[in-house]
Amino acid sequence: MAQIYLAAPFFSDEQIDRVKRVEAALDANPTVTDYYSPRLHQETEHEQFTSKWAAEVFKRDTQNVTNADILLSIIDYRDNDADSGTAFEQGMAWVQQKPIIVLNELQFPVNLMLSESLTAYFTDAKHLVTYDFHTTPTHAFTGELF
Template sequence: MTKKVYLASPFFDEEQIDRVERVEKALEANKTLGAVFSPRKHQHEEFEMFGPEWRVATYNGDVEAINEADVMVAVIDYVGQEVDPGTAWEFGYAAAKNIPVIVVKEKTGPVNLMMGMPLTAYITEISDLETYDFDNTPRIEFSGEIF
């Protein structure tokens, strides 16, 4: 069975774009996955960015994609101790809907309690996404520092 994945990740600067592109490629290589929805690739260019129509289309499209997802992959590399608020919202929404969340965090350091506790798996190497078993979503707990 192939799973549908929603990829939650910031993509506002070169470092974040590089990271999310590497995650997208790793997910594409995983044989247990079918469709991968990456909001970065669904920007509703038919509307003026950040205009009223764009806001509605982006929000509704992302919520629909999360609702259709079997699993979420969330990139939570912080800037200081601040995670991207959009990613945090997507993570919380998925957790509330009992959708497994696979966290990817390349940077070292503590994890916020509200992400460290409900996550299904904690991954620090993007390449591990190529072989992660999304059919069974094995648990990989976060055992580091929580804030």
């Protein structure tokens, strides 16, 4: 059984829609038994966006990256750069030698630190329905780098 951590920004309606479509793809994939989506775990006993809330969410999310077997990273861009939280989580997964699956539906140019750390690269969430998360086959990055 592989635990997947879904690293993704969810700050706009478009990003939330993308994350929800990826969650649905994971739900439909027969090789996926469990995943953790931080979008669904923002509640704490503390008021949102306070330092105590941030500390609790940070601890929970980083622990879930550490506990995961695979990281699925939705790279989405804000101000022409990858979401810093998602990039941080992808870096954690790479240091822990976990397979990293990247989705870049908007097909923005990708920072080489993200492209060089990935195991498989996709530009359409529909590919996540059939991807084998048990064996995590390589799917090379194709696209523009920066």
